[in-house]
Amino acid sequence: MITLTINGSKISVEEGTTVAAAVICSGETAFRRSVTGEARGPLCGMGICFECRVTIDGEVLKRSCNITAIDGMEVSTDE
Amino acid sequence: MSEIGSEVLVIGGGAAGMSAALPASARAKVTVVDDNPLLGGQIWRAELGKIRSPEAKLLIESLEAGKITVINNAHVFGPDSYGRLLAESPDGTIQLKYEKLVLATGARERFLPFPGWTLPNILGAGGLQAMVKGGLSIENKRVVVAGTGPLLFAVADYLKAKGAIVVCIAEQAPAATIRRFALGLWRYPTKITQGTAMRIRLRDVPYLTNSWITGCIKSSGSSNAITATISRRGKTVSLDCDYVACGFHLVPSTELASVLGCRIEKGVVVVNEYQQTSVANIYCAGEPTGIGGIEASLVEGKIAGLSATGQTDAAREHFAERDKTRRFGKALNSAFALRAELKRLAGPDTIICRCEDVEYGRLTEFPSSREAKLQTRCGMGPCQGRICGAATEFLFGWEPGTVRPPIFPVKMENL
Ligand SMILES: Cc1cc2nc3c(=O)[nH]c(=O)nc-3n(C[C@H](O)[C@H](O)[C@H](O)COP(=O)(O)OP(=O)(O)OC[C@H]3O[C@@H](n4cnc5c(N)ncnc54)[C@H](O)[C@@H]3O)c2cc1C
Numbered sequence A: 001m002i003t004l005t006i007n008g009s010k011i012s013v014e015e016g017t018t019v020a021a022a023v024i025c026s027g028e029t030a031f032r033r034s035v036t037g038e039a040r041g042p043l044c045g046m047g048i049c050f051e052c053r054v055t056i057d058g059e060v061l062k063r064s065c066n067i068t069a070i071d072g073m074e075v076s077t078d079e
Numbered sequence B: 001m002s003e004i005g006s007e008v009l010v011i012g013g014g015a016a017g018m019s020a021a022l023p024a025s026a027r028a029k030v031t032v033v034d035d036n037p038l039l040g041g042q043i044w045r046a047e048l049g050k051i052r053s054p055e056a057k058l059l060i061e062s063l064e065a066g067k068i069t070v071i072n073n074a075h076v077f078g079p080d081s082y083g084r085l086l087a088e089s090p091d092g093t094i095q096l097k098y099e100k101l102v103l104a105t106g107a108r109e110r111f112l113p114f115p116g117w118t119l120p121n122i123l124g125a126g127g128l129q130a131m132v133k134g135g136l137s138i139e140n141k142r143v144v145v146a147g148t149g150p151l152l153f154a155v156a157d158y159l160k161a162k163g164a165i166v167v168c169i170a171e172q173a174p175a176a177t178i179r180r181f182a183l184g185l186w187r188y189p190t191k192i193t194q195g196t197a198m199r200i201r202l203r204d205v206p207y208l209t210n211s212w213i214t215g216c217i218k219s220s221g222s223s224n225a226i227t228a229t230i231s232r233r234g235k236t237v238s239l240d241c242d243y244v245a246c247g248f249h250l251v252p253s254t255e256l257a258s259v260l261g262c263r264i265e266k267g268v269v270v271v272n273e274y275q276q277t278s279v280a281n282i283y284c285a286g287e288p289t290g291i292g293g294i295e296a297s298l299v300e301g302k303i304a305g306l307s308a309t310g311q312t313d314a315a316r317e318h319f320a321e322r323d324k325t326r327r328f329g330k331a332l333n334s335a336f337a338l339r340a341e342l343k344r345l346a347g348p349d350t351i352i353c354r355c356e357d358v359e360y361g362r363l364t365e366f367p368s369s370r371e372a373k374l375q376t377r378c379g380m381g382p383c384q385g386r387i388c389g390a391a392t393e394f395l396f397g398w399e400p401g402t403v404r405p406p407i408f409p410v411k412m413e414n415l
């Protein structure tokens, strides 16, 4: 298992889990806010739609569906 | 910026790209570049970091044994100078030099807007499958699978195996068309075997033909549940679920071919019998030349890899097989053609462009995607029209806008 922090809370997931799956596992379904303020979550699962973008270790606009979670990662969905 | 030179450069590590790289490596120095953490492409996407399919494992092992350079997690975003491409990777930009290029960039799902489709927990069919492969737990979750195409079956089968409760598969195509398509499958015995096995595993899942999703709302009460409405033979049915997995078949990913100047007609990359594009040193294989299923990707890959390395006699030996997969592709695409009713799903305030939140009602006055883009920013967000482009093509008959590099947003310092 690996442990990462999502919106300030620690969560453990199986190795190989994508950041997107870890976010949902943490109970969060709103990955980002759209330009009019709607809550959005993953759509395509394959790096095309950009709906799953989050901040990872301070870097913004990362597509969480294509990134494997790593121990100690800090993720936030406040974009 | 690092630099990698190859005689044959393959973009895309799915079925087509891998099967192009193998025969090419007998004659040339080959590099395969893919944007995922592992090879395999869509059909063989890794589950929790592991490839499961024995067929895919074998291909990947041969690639590794065959002195082929594999670069994962690298996103090719456009051409540099002649004979060079640029890719963004976690370690910065890579310049990829090539003599011959094979584009095997695959396809993506087509999404059609309906009221409520932007809610969280409404994903593509392949989209939800990919999330589950990435570790999302679907056990005991209720899933409505909807849209069109054989992918719905594959996804329902996969989700059920992972413990999901598949509420139904809503297939927009008419029953008679599907029956005709299924009857024609006798020419492709492996498809029959696969299809029959799936039908048996899914025997308790209603497969509703002539049925399509018309809207989704958050259910009252429980936080993430969704109520989906389905139009079924003129009647409306409401279904409660936790996820909706909805995709309307596939669209070829042709952006890279397009920025490299390869001719594209009717949404597919034009190739000759050797899988060569209109640009002499660029070949194309798999879904970008038309949606045809896994066998088509495999055989087109082989022909492209052989032809790109001068093994044209060996390439010709696969022509008959390729032609057969093309006939299958044609039957597939006509069986799952979209019905006109789907053009009327979106209401005036249904969002069409999810990046810029542009609603249907704001788009109807424009004659082309270009005009709409200028006036509303439709298609100008980070997905660069990959999601809304296929929708506005179907809804309004707009040709997709021209593609310009970078074909994906790239960090300033990597440009
Ligand atoms: C989401 C999804 C799920 C699917 N699931 C199934 C299934 O379960 N069963 C089934 O039979 N068929 C499935 N399909 C259909 C599938 O497309 C084909 O069966 C098969 O995967 C096609 O092989 P391919 O090599 O042509 O394309 P792909 O497998 O799509 O391979 C293309 C590869 O190129 C990569 N790529 C694209 N552009 C770039 C770039 N610019 N830079 C770097 N890399 C790039 C992609 O990430 C991908 O890995 C699915 C399709 C989609 C879109």
Ligand code: FES
Pocket (backbone or CB within 6 Å): A041, A042, A043, A044, A045, A046, A047, A048, A049, A050, A051, A052, A053, A063, A064, A065, A066
């Ligand atoms: S879900 Fe579409 S880019 Fe991640």
